Amino acid sequence: MAPIPRSWQRGSTRRHRRSRWETSRGQCSRPSRPAPRGGERAPRPLERGLSWASPFGRTSMIATAVRVRFAPSPTGYLHVGGARTALFNWLYARNQRGRFILRIEDTDQARSTEEACGAILRALEFLGLDWDEGPGAEGDHGPYLQSQRLPRYRQTLEALKASGRVYPCYCTPEELDARRELAVARGQMPGYDGRCRELSVSQRARLEAEGRAASWRLRAPTEGVTAWTDLVCGRREFQNALLSDRVLSRADGFPTYNFAAVVDDHEMAISHVLRGDDHVSNTPVQLLIYDACGWLPPKFGHLPMILGPDGKRLSKRHGATSVEEFETMGILPDALLNYLALLGWSPGVEGEEIYAREQLVRKFSLKRVASSPASFDYRKLDFINGEHIKRLPPQRRAALVRPRLQERGWQVDVAWRTPAGADAELYLDLVLRALGNRFNDLRRVLDQVAYFFTEDYPVDAAAVATDLGADEARARLARLADNLTAADDGVSVMPAAGFEKVARDTVAQLDVEASLLIHPCRVAVTGQLASARIFPVLELLGAPRVIARLRRAAGLG
C-alpha cells in the first residue's frame, strides 16, 4: 500500500474553526456584524472618460495577490456542481496562498431563502472549504451579502448615469416578452430591440408621466468584438452586435446579477473569477460593464460542466446531487473533494488517484483543468470513499461508527468475556481492527458489526437454509459447542488460537473438511455468509456467546 499521507495520521487538518457557523448563524438575513471601523468606506470614484478609448489604461504590472470567490445564490441546497466550483476556487487560493472569499448573491428576493443560505454554509463547512472572508468571517471588503450592498450598486449606477453609459428604459417586462416572442417568431434575434436607447428628454418625461418606472440599461457598443483569454479554454470572443443592451438596475431598484457581480468583484478586489461554464455568455456582458465603469476586469476561467451518467445535465433523477445527500450516504468530505477534484482536473501523473486534501492543494493547477464536460460516476466516488475510509487512523474510524452504535444503545457486557472486558472503546477498536479493510462503507458497517454488540443482529435467511439446513451440519456445530464448553474454564478469555485448536480438533474427530465446520459456524455465530476471519471473531465474541449461538443454531438452545 502507498505510504500514508500525513493528514490521515494526524486526523483532520481542516483549517476552519468549528465554531464559525455557530457564531455566524443568522448572518444570512440580518446584518448583525459590527459597523466597519470609521463608518462606511468612501465610494471608490469612477474613472470617467478613459473607458472605451483606453480600456487598459489602469493596467498595473505589479502582480496582485490572488483573491478568488465562491458566490452562490441561496435558492437551494449546495449542488455538487457548485461544490466543485467552490473546491477549485479554494484549491487555487490555498495553492497560491491567496484568499478565498464567500459571497452570497441574494439579490433575487423572491427565490432566496435563509434556510438555503444556512444549508450552503453548512455544506461548505462539512467539506472543510473554509473561507477567509465572508459570512461569519468579516474582512475588509464586506459586507458579503449582496442584499446588504445595495447602496454600493446605487452609487455605481449614479456614476454610470452621470457618464451617460446607461440609459433609462421604460419598457415593461410584459412588453419585452411580447416583443421577444414576436422577434423569435420572425426568426430575428431575441435580444433587446433598443427601443428606449435614443429617447429624447421629452419622450422620457412623457413615459414617466405615465407612471412607468425606469430600469437602467448599459449602452453597449454595437460593433466590434469583446474578447478575453480564458484561463481554461484560451481565447474567447463574442460579437458585440449580438450583445444587446442589458439591464443593470431593475425598475424596483435592485441590481441584476451581472451588474452586482461586477461591482462586487471589483470592490472585493477579486483577481480570478473561476466559475461554471454556464457563465461564459455572461462574461462579455460583464467585461462591457467593467469597461463602462473604467475598471480593470479580473481574469476569468470557466470550468466545464458536470453531467449525469447519461451525458445530460446532472439532476436529481440521476441520484444524489446535493452535498447534504452525500453526507447522509456516508461519503467522507475528503473523499467527495478528492473525487470532485478529479472531475475536470487531473494531476497529470499515473497510478494512484487517492489524494488527501493538502496533496490536492499542493498539486492543483489551473493549467491542468480540462475544457470538456465530465460525467459523474457514483461507483468511482464509492471506491474513492472506501479508500479514504481505509486510510483513516483507527480513532477516526471508531469515531465514525461510535455515535451510530450509541444511538442504538449497544454496549459491551463483561459477562461476554471478551479481550476488552467491559471497555467499550477498546472493544470497538478491536472489532474494527478485526474488520480491517472490510470496513469501507459507512452504510454497511453497522450491519457488519451488529453481531458483536447485540443478539438482535441481521440474519441471512438464505445462508441459514443452505449452511444450517442439514442435520449433519447442525450435529457438527453441537459437537463444536461441546468441545468448546469442555475447553472453557468459565473464567478466562479464550484467545483466537484457543478457538482454532478446538475447531481443528473437532474437525479431526469428525473427519471432515475444515470448511464443513467453519462455514456453518460462521453463519451460526454471525448470521452472515461473509465476515472477518472467524477465529478472531470468536475471540471477540467470547466463549459464552459463541457456545450459546452454536447451540441455538444446532437446535439445542
Add this chain to the structure above:
RNA sequence: GGCCCCAUCGUCUAGUGGCCUAGGACGCUGCCCUCUCAAGGCAGAAACACGGGUUCGACUCCCGUUGGGGCUACCA
C-alpha cells in the same frame, strides 16, 4: 432559430507532430492467495466519432459532417 463550447476505452483521464503496438484510474473478466467476504497480487477485454486536407509523418494542426452540452431574462 441564433451565438458559443466540447469530442481518446462504458466512465474519469494522460497525451501539445515521430517517444503510441495509445498509458493510468474506476468498473468488468480470469487466475493466485484463502475459513467466507473484502483487501491484496498477477493477467485480460475495452478508445483516438466520421470525412477531407496540411505534412516525410497525425490522437495531436486546419476545414467540414455528425453527436453532445451551454447560453439566448428587469434568474443567478
